[in-house]
Amino acid sequence: MSRPESVRTAGYFPSPPEVVARVAALIRRAQLSSRQVTRLLDPCCGTGAALRQLADAIGGESYGIEIADDRYAEAHGLLDHALHASAFGVRLANGAFSCLLLNPPYDYDEEAKRLEHAFLTTMTRALCSGGLLVFIVPRRRLAVSARYLAGHYRDLACYRFPDREYEAFQQVVLLGVKRAEPIADADLRSAVERWAVEPLPELPVAGGGRDYLLPELPAGEVLFTSLFFDPAEAAKEARRAGLWADTTLGERLWPPLERPVRPLMPLRRGHLAVLIAAGFLDNIQLRSGDRRLLVKGRTYKVSVPVYSPDPEVEVEREVLRTSVVTLDLRTGSFEVIEGGSAATVEDAAA
Numbered sequence: 001m002s003r004p005e006s007v008r009t010a011g012y013f014p015s016p017p018e019v020v021a022r023v024a025a026l027i028r029r030a031q032l033s034s035r036q037v038t039r040l041l042d043p044c045c046g047t048g049a050a051l052r053q054l055a056d057a058i059g060g061e062s063y064g065i066e067i068a069d070d071r072y073a074e075a076h077g078l079l080d081h082a083l084h085a086s087a088f089g090v091r092l093a094n095g096a097f098s099c100l101l102l103n104p105p106y107d108y109d110e111e112a113k114r115l116e117h118a119f120l121t122t123m124t125r126a127l128c129s130g131g132l133l134v135f136i137v138p139r140r141r142l143a144v145s146a147r148y149l150a151g152h153y154r155d156l157a158c159y160r161f162p163d164r165e166y167e168a169f170q171q172v173v174l175l176g177v178k179r180a181e182p183i184a185d186a187d188l189r190s191a192v193e194r195w196a197v198e199p200l201p202e203l204p205v206a207g208g209g210r211d212y213l214l215p216e217l218p219a220g221e222v223l224f225t226s227l228f229f230d231p232a233e234a235a236k237e238a239r240r241a242g243l244w245a246d247t248t249l250g251e252r253l254w255p256p257l258e259r260p261v262r263p264l265m266p267l268r269r270g271h272l273a274v275l276i277a278a279g280f281l282d283n284i285q286l287r288s289g290d291r292r293l294l295v296k297g298r299t300y301k302v303s304v305p306v307y308s309p310d311p312e313v314e315v316e317r318e319v320l321r322t323s324v325v326t327l328d329l330r331t332g333s334f335e336v337i338e339g340g341s342a343a344t345v346e347d348a349a350a
Contacts, residue, residue: 012068015050015103015136016165023134023173024057025206027099028213032059036216038098039063043087043123044105048075051101055080060098060214063224065090085226088122093223095128098214103136106169117145124152127178130215135174142174142196150188154179157210158195159203166202173203175212285329294327 030038038060042051045064048071055062062079065087066072072084083090104119116137127133133153135145139160142149149156153176161171172195226233243249267275275297286293301318308315324337 012044012046012071013103013106013169013171014046015101016161017049017053019136019161019165019173019203020050020053021057022162022203022205023175024054026175026204026210026212027058027132028211029057030059030098030214030216032216033219035219037061037219038214038216039096039222040099040101041065041092041097041123041126042101042103043090043119044103045075045079045082046071048078048082050103051075052078054099054101058099058214063097081224083224083226084230085228087119089227091223091225091227092126094125095131096217096222096224097126097131098128098217099132099134100124100127101134101136106138106141114141114144116141117148120145121148124178128215128217129178129180131178132212132214133174133176133178135176136171137174139170139172139200140196142172143193146189146192146196149174149176149192150185151182152179153177154188155210155212156188156192158192158200160200162202172200175210177212290330292329294329295324296326297322297324299323 032038038058040051040055040058040060041063042048043065045051045066046068048062048064048066051062051064061081063081064075064079065083065085066075067084067086069084072082076082076084100123102119102123105115107115120135124133135149137145142158156174156176158172158174160166161173165171174192174195239245280297282296284295286295299320299322302321303316304319306315306317321338326335326337327333328335
């Protein structure tokens with residue numbers, strides 16, 4: 001693969017659907033349940049098409065990371081979970097994923113080191129013990145990662161792309177199972193180094209190679225977020241799991257609308273006075289046949305004189321008065337009821 005070609009595509013070489021289908025045929029379909037899941041991670045997911053195809057074929061939740069705006073927009077619509085970020089700028093739960101689909105950019109980083117190896121060493125931690133690595137790279141780049149692959153993975157197998165796809169960039173697919181603890185395996189390292197230069201068998205069709213089984217993991221949310229603050233994503237998360245999503249708080253701040261009920265026994269005058277004082281007769285409508293009344297009640301304080309043993313001293317006491325005003329919606333007339341007596345608005349004003 002020429003350097004100008006890699007630069008032109010920003011190191012992006014999407015996995016052909018035929019290759020993904022053949023890889024899926026090497027993996028036993030997961031038996032999912034409400035308590036156990038498999039999670040598939042693609043840290044360079046592009047449009048998400050390859051990861052979506054693999055997840056549909058073998059089952060599992062799909063998690064993708066993509067830095068390019070246009071490709072992320074497509075991946076966001078295809079995958080269960082997607083981040084618009086660099087794979088080196090995210091926070092991932094260690095050991096939370098069953099499968100790592102890794103088709104990294106084919107290029108050098110700022111320190112003149114191969115990006116394929118950088119992605120491999122960074123993303124391996126996300127795989128659980130026994131998790132499956134699907135590493136898609138140009139064949140000769142295997143030598144750079146041979147020691148790491150042999151030390152961190154077992155049951156390695158390597159295949160070249162089908163003839164039509166292999167001719168362009170000589171890409172291979174390496175599959176391996178993550179070890180519980182890294183070891184030094186000189187023989188396996190030598191085998192990987194040979195794969196980088198010697199002819200390889202073609203990626204087999206269904207039933208023609210190993211049968212890998214993805215480990216099942218406890219169901220539930222896992223850490224999968226960007227290191228950088230995104231206001232839109234933060235607002236979305238707040239609406240999903242923030243303080244305002246607490247139903248108890250919502251019921252306290254915004255209680256459900258009260259429904260009108262009919263009391264079991266007729267209300268007494270004292271009951272009516274309490275209802276008026278509490279504001280329950282505030283712009284409500286009462287109906288009686290064709291007559292409709294708009295009612296508003298209020299309670300207010302007035303000062304009244306009380307007996308004083310000293311004729312030179314005036315004593316007053318505050319008492320509560322209740323007033324109800326009705327508006328006849330048919331005639332437009334007002335009526336004021338105070339202290340048990342009725343009067344017109346003009347009489348009340350006088």
